Amino acid sequence: MTTSDLDQTLHELAAFFAGRGVSAWLVGGAARDMARGVAPADIDLAVDGDGIGLSRDLAEHLGGTFVPLDGENSTGRVVLPARVSAPALVIDVARLRAPSIEGDLRLRDFTVNAIAIPLAEPWPDSRLLPPASWIDPTGGLADLRAGVLRAGGPASMADDPLRILRAARMGAALGLRATPELAGQIRAAAPGLARVSAERVRDELLKLLDCPSSAPWLRYLDACGALTTVLPELEPARDCAQPRVHFLPVLAHMLETVASLEWVLRGLGGVWAADERPEALPAAVRAHPGLPRGLPYAERYAALMGEARGGGRRRAALLKLATLIHDNAKPQTKQTHPDGKISFYNHQEIGSDVAAELCRRLRLSRRDASYVAMVVREHMRPGQLRAGEVITRRAVARLFRDLGDAGPDVLLHELADHMAVRGPQLRPDHWAEHLRWVGEMLDTCWGQPEERRAPLLRGTDLIDTLGLTPGPQVGAMLRAIAEAQAAGEIASRDEALALARGMLE
Template identity: 40%
Template structure:
């Protein structure tokens, strides 16, 4: 296709918000002035417009090379065009409306041959629908829709149907996308489509890990994640994404402490992690979980791959007992135990998540949560609330994952007993977690511990110590002592330091 000729239309300012309808109106006017260019609005935008949903994606289709049209759109709207030559797609990124918003994306794809054939080669019938862009804001909009596979009828029936038998063989990533799309639209996958997914599930290994990661994390991020993970499992996809979960199936746990086998426990733990971070106040169970605007803001923080702490918590919930099958065995009294599963589970996470190209920070956070997920339950003795020393050491050792791990521990507690949960025991446990959370909000249990009484130079000058790791170990003991109220000024700190040295009570780890 020849490059677009200049037209007498002024360059438009970038949109002030993600107003897809306004963008399409402007683009329709832009292309209406170009009688030499047929541009189709395709896929999700048409589908969502028909369903009365907010439009989040704009996909355009043009005959031939996508790049000239893509660059023209970028110039017109003040965006940036990035050609992806392997796919004959040009991605146009428009500046975000504000500092916290993401760029708005318009994908322009080129096709060869018949446009109807191009639609038939798409993934699902509800996406194989198109509208001439010039008709977007006209009275002809409905009559101009091209729908060769009756996608609108499938919308009425609220079903998700593959466009053909080879859809997933041509692009196995569509299988994960289908599960996500069915959830997003509240549609049901047809039996024939589900059967095709099960048949072709083994092909998922052909897909780039980044794409598998993005689809899987999007499924995990949505509400109702447990149900979607169970659908993935029934379709044979879950253990294609995380093969280590297969050993958890039918891995029984002591009935006195667990209602489900390991896989069932992990799936329900995802559900409980979602519920206790949803701020639900209309449930007798979830109302007990500590939750304020502070926790809501904390779990809304984006930390990696575009996902927030709430989604990463659900990922940790899915993986926290991943090493139980390999550590299952009897102790000296014949009781089934899973000794070392936290430590081995953290090692599994550090191998598994990089294979999926999960961000380093996310991997580290999940690994820390898996490693320490039993720690909150070990903070108290009997019915006593945790001591200030135990809380200080918890925050010191667990660091950035401390708050997240407390919520993972609550989800783990709920998922252990399931429908046999004791409300009284849960209330006591939630109160204990709330106590630890409240203490963690004070400087005494901060990331670096209290400061200001003495420093390393004070210790070396006053106690005639040589530089080395013993100075750091002694400083840590003094920070702990300050945190629990044993010392409150410089003189008391130096006196305690001298006694510790005299008693040879400082160990260097």
């Protein structure tokens, strides 16, 4: 939303509430964004009246849709469709939770969210708001200028333990640093996260993972005892030692892999760009500052990782979730052999089952849960393929056939995993070769023209031409044809039919 769009909307809102004799204030993220000089994407309002009734009337007045949010706290939502002069907009209207706006602000989660601007008529230019316009009882404006994240009060985390995850998300999204006392408040309130609904935990966790630099805050949550309260499946990995090729135990390695993945993604720029503070850099990059990170097919990767999923989150957030838990089954599969070698046989298969159950507990959609479980299950396949002496086109085709549209994602994970395994011992020449290898792999799917990737035959073609009946046999033929096509062994409908006939014989 541009500043002019914002001011026009606020002018309309101010006139609406003034006409009903209701005091209203711009609060929460909207006021915080304006204090940062950023036009907010959505608008949060506090009113000294019935939030449900007022939002219903406002929706009718503006031609939007009314959505009741919280009857107990009298909160309603107005969803405005995109217009010629303005984009789509969400306006939340909530009744004051205290007798005054100052009292309401003191009940909020963080000081940077506890600032307000009276919605006065006529509404001035947002860029010229005088300092006296701001209501700031907890010092949120000073904290925002200093880049500090401070709880709204000593009981803020205990009042709603979900605020623990929100603290990490806000810190990551706004580039804030936590005050020393916040860690103690989070540590004391962390056990309460186990009682928060799965849906609320899921949404905040994925919002955090959707940020360009979530890894430092994942580590912060772990240091405060909150990460494995939310994801208890990871606790056994904390002290699980690994072979000498790894420089970290399992849990720290998974966190390092997220940091490595984010570093690669930030190289794409755009929505992934972020201020790279030292704590956000993986150990390999700190040891070798000149490492290249130009991803092959960068534009395709940017579009893929930015793909919208449910809840407004991007595909990258789900890949990071899979990365965060990818080695979860190493502790239960660990074997130390007589010669001292350590193995984790079948940890990816068992870990995929654990990941699927974790996703069900967090109430992820079936589609998203299947994606996360697949990345965990297949995360070793590219590395195993790369370790082979000879890589055939058919083996590459089989890999992408089995992984479906998640093939490029698994390659990206394997790249980050490799960096996180080696850490400071990463050899820059090996890293550059790895990037080149990823490009060669992607050439087989993204580098082919559309006509080379379109199926040569469909199931109905086999049924009609060869007189087959629907069933597993048809599926097996289609997979074989697709594999041969991807390997460059066949290129026409007639050749595909010949292969199918050969399979029948």
